[in-house]
Every structure is written in structure tokens, then in C-alpha cells.
Amino acid sequence: MDMLSDADFRARKVKSDNPTSRDIANAAGVSQATVSRALRNSPLVRQDTRDRIHKIARELNYFVNRNAAGLRTHQSDTIALLLFEETKRDHSRVNPFFLSMLGNITRSAANLGYDVLVSFQDMDNDWHVQYQVSNRADGIILLGYGDYVSYREKLRSLSASNTRFIIWGPIIQDHPGHSIGCDNESGGFQATAHLASLGRKRIAFLGNVTKGSPEFIKRYRGYSNALKKANLAKIPELRVDADNEEQLGYQGALRLLDSGEPFDGLFAVTDLIAIGAIRALQDKGVNVPRDVSVVGFDDIPVASYVSPSLTTVQQNSEDASELLVGNLVKLIRNEPVKSTLMPPKLIVRQSCGASSF
Amino acid sequence: MDMLSDADFRARKVKSDNPTSRDIANAAGVSQATVSRALRNSPLVRQDTRDRIHKIARELNYFVNRNAAGLRTHQSDTIALLLFEETKRDHSRVNPFFLSMLGNITRSAANLGYDVLVSFQDMDNDWHVQYQVSNRADGIILLGYGDYVSYREKLRSLSASNTRFIIWGPIIQDHPGHSIGCDNESGGFQATAHLASLGRKRIAFLGNVTKGSPEFIKRYRGYSNALKKANLAKIPELRVDADNEEQLGYQGALRLLDSGEPFDGLFAVTDLIAIGAIRALQDKGVNVPRDVSVVGFDDIPVASYVSPSLTTVQQNSEDASELLVGNLVKLIRNEPVKSTLMPPKLIVRQSCGASSF
DNA sequence: ATCTATTTATGAAATATTTCAAGATCTACT
């Protein structure tokens, strides 16, 4: 909110030269109410008048003013997509997985007749009211590896204010609102079980499970379960913290090597971490996948391009986007929805050594 | 526009339970006009009343209804970002360069107080009026490798209807509107000159210059100029068409090999094409960069991950985004702007063989 | 104390729709 001078207040352009529905009405020799109905194809106006009005509107280059329409209907046919990013020193690159979600969400939304209003957000500001309440959007999608637990209060206030929103993320007991997420535990299990099935006995885990991100904790749980099922020991030294950045994956792998504990398998909690780790291993003369099999998580676009190409757990971003948008629209229409866990899928490439392709 | 039944017309929810500025006025014991001014920090209301009104508004969870405000002011503080994609059979993946532009544009816009409305578009539908005219956005950014030439009429109508828009793309003589783009000719020149400086004598060009995309034609012109300057022959067989897809780059390289004309350098008009081409060369036993040096264009995120990592011409997406948004906002404010060509930068990696890194 | 100028606040108009309540017009049936 910047301070406006008195002069500024006069300077605003207010009169527009676009035609209004009243102009169309005059041109068509009909009331303005009829124009409104005709343009929305209401059965309350006869077919031929409807056609005539449409034609005139097109000729005069008329388009419905969405502000006026929205004011009356309390609808905007718009979805707000709020993207929460981990705080990063390097603020330039958006997490590629979310970027591709963004693309797919926009597409799914378009198919259902919604536009998408994109906004990067901090968890700390007033996002929880800005959008729907100010009638800019009919509903909100929250996207991010968020520590939603500590923001429960905010989510509750969203719920209380009757805001329609849906979260990408884990399903959390006693959590307000609905969410769509992938089954991170199953993903972690699949990744680790795959490593075990390749005969790997000492499987390391790279990723941050102590603070934040419930999805990472679930992936770790899947890892633990898979170890147990395969009768493998869980070696404490082989779990090393790393935040979701390539550089930090690199450093994490170095610490893993420094620990002195040998390992022949590595499950990284995200692809970025995995890619950094592989680079570290290669720099230290460790061959991937011969000496160490590596599996990541996310299937970001680069995963298939790095070398060796990365075996990873894929979250189907297209399906997820469709579910997110579809369910949000249901919420907007007051239809019942239920939170959903989507099954992730293991994509086998070279970094695990299962395939020679 | 779907047909609505009579019943549907009644079913809409119209009454909202959010507080209005009038509620705030009542609570504060002042007129509603004063509330409006106070919340926008107008000097026309005394500081302490202003503070009081702000406080009450916060307590009552009041937010300005943007539709009502926009209706009156003809402003939306929103920028529409229209993304034009090449027609593709595989409609799933968005061009990664544009995706990163999208991220950066959103950020730049946020810095200037604008939200971004994202929309995928065909060149053929009514995009040219939908957004600003319907008061959903104050201005429009057009993003895409578009054949804007053949859409000159549409752009002219945009200009005529006083729509504020700015194009990402080449500066074209006699073209309505303003644009920001990178200097494709210089980029093509740099790429080719670099190959020549490495001693490559027979440099091929992979990319579509016969139809569409003026940026590709400029890159080709840069290529031609660089050959001339280095006293190298331009061999017609070494120019092969390929649209901007990895698969088509792969096929293009195969055709290049089939031509029988030997070549030791390759300039691909985009990174995706280059990556596909490298894969084809490798599949056929041609070593990159030993036998053939390859340079791409765009510096998409994967460029540094493929192996060998791709030497390419970088368009600075961050600076470009900032210029696009900044100039659009100038247009919105009726300030003068001028089209700009941004200098691209050669990023040397492994695929050209200049560096052993 | 009065007048003038400035500061602060207000009522009402304007903005472009959607939709309610009601009025025409038309059709069909007695």
C-alpha cells in the first residue's frame, strides 16, 4: 500500500471507451437484461434474438466486463495457485517438479473453464485470506513441500472463513481441509525394496527427516519398512541430512563417504539430492551403479538426461494436477470430495544398475 | 458457453457473508467513503482515523472486494501471461524455457505489485480481446516462438483497441506493439564463430528456417554470417529442417548423416534439438565432441546435465522477465517504452570440445 | 469575534453486470 497524493487520485483514467451491454441492447433494440441473458445463452430468450444479439456483440467488439459480472455473482471462474517455496539462498530457480505441476494445473483448469492466478507466497503473510475473500478467485490450490503442520491454525482459519482450498501434500490426521498427495511411504518403500531386490545390503538414506516436510518423513518410513521386510539392518550412520538442493545432495554424499560406513545402495529423498550425490560419488571415484545403486524421488525432467540416467519414483504430475483442479472445482460447487493418496511408480533407469539400457 | 437451464439460474449463491466496507464504516462510526480512502492510505483522512479504520478492518477480517474496486477503477493489478505453444502431438510438456520464463515473470510481477493470470492459448482463438477488454488484466504478455508475422492483423487490432501488450520475440519492422527479445542473430553468430574458432570447417545447421519462427531465421542468418566471416563454405546439404522437439532433433541428425556430406560441427537452433541430435550421433558411433562439436541455443535447465554437457547460447530469462514486466507496467502507466534486443551469451561446456571440464 | 483558508469527512453518483418480480405477447383450447 503506497501513499497516494491528492493529485494521483484525480489522475486515474475512469471512463473507458469499450461498449457496454447497454450499447448492445440499444443496437439490438432490446433491453439490457435481455442482452445479459442472451450472451449467456439463457433459455429465457428466444433463439433468434439470442443469435442477433451475439452477432451485434461481435460486431461491436463487446466483451462482458468480468469485474461487473463477478461483483454480482461472486464468481470469478479463476483458481488461485499459491506456490510456497522452501526458503533458499538462491532464490532464482523454482523447484522443477512444481513448475511442471504449474503447467499441468493450468491446463486442467483451462479444460474446466477456469483461469489460473499464480502467486509465489511466503507461509507468513496474509495469503490465507487475500484471494478468495477478495473475490479474485473461487478457490485456492496450495502447492509446496510445506510444513503444513505448524500452519494448522492458518488452515483452520481458511476452513472457518469458508474458503475453498485444496492442498498438494500428505494427508494428515486432524488436519483442516482436503489434500491430494502421492503415497510417499509407498514410494519410499518401492525405492528401497528395489535396491534390496538388486542384492544391495547396506542402503543409505539421504534427506532431511528431522525438521519440516512430512512427505520426507513418510518416505523415510517407507525406507525403514522396506529394510525391515528385507531383513536388512538400519545403520544410523547411513542416514544423513540434506535439504532439497543439488549442492546439498553433493555435500551429503561426501559426509556419507566420510562416515567410513560402507554402503552399496542409496535412496535420496528427491531427485535433486540424488543428482548431487551421484556427482559427489563420481568425483570420489565411486562408480554408479556398479559400486553404489542410486534411486531418487520425483522424476523431474532432468532425471532421464543425467548420466547415468536416474532411477526414481515418479509422481504423476498430470494426474495429480487433474485431481487437484477437479476436486477444487467440486468444492466450489459444494459437491463432496475426499482426500486422495496417489500411488507413485518406480521408474527404472541406469543409476540403480538393474537395467543396462 | 454452455447452455444453462432455468433452474440453474436460481441455484447460484449470491449473498455473501463477508463484511463490506459499509460494515467497517459502521463499526468505526464514519462514512463508507472514508473507509475506502483510509484503507488506501489517502491523505484525505486524518492519520489516527486511518489507523483506527485499519485496525477495525483487520479485526473484522475485511478485505477489499477486487471486483467492485476494479469495476470502478478499470484496474485489476493483474497481468495476463498468454503462452502460445507450437502445435504438438505430445501436448503434455511445456517448453522448458518458457516454463522458467513463467516463473521469473511471476516473480518480477509480484515485485511490482501485480498478480499473474496464466493461460495457454492457440493463436487462433479470441485471445486478443479476452483479457484486457474484459477487465481481467491491465496488460498482456505474449510468450511463444510465434509466427507473429502472419498474425500481424490480430496484433494491429490489439493496438487499435488500445490494449497494452508486449511480445517476447524478435523486433520486426513495421510490426504493431513493442517487444523484448534476445538478439538471435548475434547468438547464432557467436555459436557458429565459436565452432569455427575450434577449427571446425564443415559446420551443419539443424533447425526449421523455411516456415514460421522469425527467431530461428535470425539464428540462421547469424550462422551464415559467421561462416562467411570465417571463410567457410555454406554447404546446402548441411542445413536440415527440425522442429523444436528432441525426437525431431534425433531424426534430423540421422538425415544429416544420411546425406553423405561429412561434417565436424553442428549448430542446433534449440537445445532440445541439440540434445536429440547428440543422442543420434552417439547411437551411430559418432563421438561428441571429438568427431563433431555441437552447440545449442536456449540454455534450458537440462543443458548442463546431459552428457556431454551442452555448449549453448544463453538467453537470460531473469533479465528478460524483468524487462518484459517492467515495460508492460510502463505501458500501463502510459509511459514511453522501446523495444529491446538483449545480448545473448555463449556458455561453453563439453559438447563443443573447447573445454575438457 | 469574525472571516478565510485548510483540513477532514460525507452523501450521492457512477461503474457494468445479474437477477427478481412483473408485465407483455403469443398459443391453444373452450
Add this chain to the structure above:
DNA sequence: AGTAGATCTTGAAATATTTCATAAATAGAT
């Protein structure tokens, strides 16, 4: 021809702001 019922159309109200024109209150100067 008259009338009930259906079909089509309309005037006016409602939506939540911003801003114009104006009024009230305050301060300053004579």
C-alpha cells in the same frame, strides 16, 4: 371471442467499490 397458460421481455434492484461535489470542522489571521 375469451381466457388460461406458456413464452418472452423488461424495468428496477442489488452488488461493493471509488470519487465527485460539497459540507462540516478546525485553525490562523486580522
